[in-house]
Amino acid sequence: MQMVKRIVGGFFLSLLLLWLFAPKVELYYFLEKFLKEKHIVISNETVTDTWYGLKIKNGELSVDGAKIASINEVTFNFFFFYNTLKVDAVKMDKSLSNMAPKEINQLSAIYSILKPLQITLSGEGSFGTMEGQVALLDRKVEILLPVTKEIKSIKKFLKKDKEKGWFYETNY
Amino acid sequence: MKQIISSKHLSTIIFLLTIVVAIKIIWLVISILFLPNSGEELQQSNEVKKLYYRVRLSNPSKVNVVAPKPKQSSVVSMKGYTLLGIYNSDKKLVVTVAKGSKTSILEGGEKLNGFQLISAGKDFVIFKKNNQEFKLSLENVKHINKHTKAIPKAQAGKVTPATKIVEEGGTKHIPKSLLTSYTKDIDKVWKDVGLSNYKKNGKPAGFKVNFVKKGSDIAKLGLQKGDILTAINAEPLNLSTAMNFFNGISDLDNLTLTVERNGISEDLEYEIQ
Numbered sequence: 001m002q003m004v005k006r007i008v009g010g011f012f013l014s015l016l017l018l019w020l021f022a023p024k025v026e027l028y029y030f031l032e033k034f035l036k037e038k039h040i041v042i043s044n045e046t047v048t049d050t051w052y053g054l055k056i057k058n059g060e061l062s063v064d065g066a067k068i069a070s071i072n073e074v075t076f077n078f079f080f081f082y083n084t085l086k087v088d089a090v091k092m093d094k095s096l097s098n099m100a101p102k103e104i105n106q107l108s109a110i111y112s113i114l115k116p117l118q119i120t121l122s123g124e125g126s127f128g129t130m131e132g133q134v135a136l137l138d139r140k141v142e143i144l145l146p147v148t149k150e151i152k153s154i155k156k157f158l159k160k161d162k163e164k165g166w167f168y169e170t171n172y
Numbered sequence: 173m174k175q176i177i178s179s180k181h182l183s184t185i186i187f188l189l190t191i192v193v194a195i196k197i198i199w200l201v202i203s204i205l206f207l208p209n210s211g212e213e214l215q216q217s218n219e220v221k222k223l224y225y226r227v228r229l230s231n232p233s234k235v236n237v238v239a240p241k242p243k244q245s246s247v248v249s250m251k252g253y254t255l256l257g258i259y260n261s262d263k264k265l266v267v268t269v270a271k272g273s274k275t276s277i278l279e280g281g282e283k284l285n286g287f288q289l290i291s292a293g294k295d296f297v298i299f300k301k302n303n304q305e306f307k308l309s310l311e312n313v314k315h316i317n318k319h320t321k322a323i324p325k326a327q328a329g330k331v332t333p334a335t336k337i338v339e340e341g342g343t344k345h346i347p348k349s350l351l352t353s354y355t356k357d358i359d360k361v362w363k364d365v366g367l368s369n370y371k372k373n374g375k376p377a378g379f380k381v382n383f384v385k386k387g388s389d390i391a392k393l394g395l396q397k398g399d400i401l402t403a404i405n406a407e408p409l410n411l412s413t414a415m416n417f418f419n420g421i422s423d424l425d426n427l428t429l430t431v432e433r434n435g436i437s438e439d440l441e442y443e444i445q
Contacts, residue, residue: 042212067214
């Protein structure tokens with residue numbers, strides 16, 4: 001019995017330590033390398049290891065070499081059963097002002113073990129508020145905009161439904 | 173001697189420490205062997221060139237070098253044009269022509285304001301426009317025969333402000349106001365043309381034209397459904413080039429869109445007024 005306790009305890013401890021001791025900044029650089037292959041680059045950012053996650057400050061997001069947005073802060077927290085990604089103060093590049101919302105004040109994605117097959121999304125910005133989900137099995141993203149403000153620039157990406165109001169959906 | 177810590181606890185502590193050290197070592201090895209120690213930064217900046225000199229040195233089969241024709245039936249003055257240089261080999265003809273402060277580099281077969289470069293001698297080049305031929309020598313313009321016709325003022329240099337796309341001698345002239353109307357109202361773009369990313373071997377290689385609204389200004393530019401836009405002013409077209417083009421459109425004087433149409437690459441040239 002003592003041996004079983006030790007093995008089980010050792011296993012969970014190993015998992016915890018694996019994450020706590022993970023070189024998260026280097027793992028982030030590895031992710032950046034992967035993203036670069038997809039022509040997505042985050043530059044000029046400051047990356048900090050917070051033991052249980054990562055904090056990325058003052059990043060500039062570029063796609064295909066074009067600056068898309070500047071991001072004030074991204075916080076990624078990993079607690080095994082409850083993981084969050086929070087993005088604060090995204091300012092879209094002025095060249096995209098006619099194609100995208102000007103500002104996203106806050107955006108969050110939460111993965112909880114209580115809902116293992118979906119990622120819950122929420123956010124707020126110049127477009128109003130949004131809430132949605134990523135259905136991992138169906139590979140589907142659905143975002144509802146219950147309160148809309150400036151959505152003229154993104155209307156072409158949205159659909160309208162009598163019950164749901166404005167919403168966006170796509171499969172990946 | 174009395175033990176400070178029992179052997180059971182000691183073994184547990186050693187067990188935990190072993191796990192900690194083992195995990196540290198695993199990550200250290202992974203870091204050193206597989207993980208990068210610096211991030212990626214944005215390096216390139218694809219600004220669209222304001223003035224575009226096109227010298228297509230590749231694909232020489234397309235270059236149409238014609239032997240010089242000293243005698244021609246008719247000539248039109250090329251006032252305002254100066255021939256600055258000639259490169260004339262067996263396979264390639266490239267000339268530099270200036271008009272006012274603008275300098276253009278042309279290769280055999282290409283047009284400048286409707287004047288098509290057809291041949292060259294040692295110190296002169298022959299252009300053709302509306303079945304009339306012109307000789308432009310290295311220093312000045314020489315008339316070949318007496319049937320000289322003065323070029324209309326609008327063609328000779330002075331450009332009257334236009335509000336619509338006008339085709340003149342093979343070159344389309346686009347009013348700047350028309351272009352800026354698209355940049356101010358992005359929805360107008362999407363109403364007139366449908367574009368989607370085009371990839372070659374998994375890499376972005378331009379934009380595919382999915383539809384062009386009939387009668388729209390974009391249709392008048394000569395874009396067709398199925399075209400693949402591959403370059404703007406010789407800059408390979410990607411999101412960055414497109415956005416820089418979009419932002420700097422008011423500074424452009426001329427524009428060359430390279431499109432792949434039915435597998436053949438061709439240039440659509442425009443002058444912006």
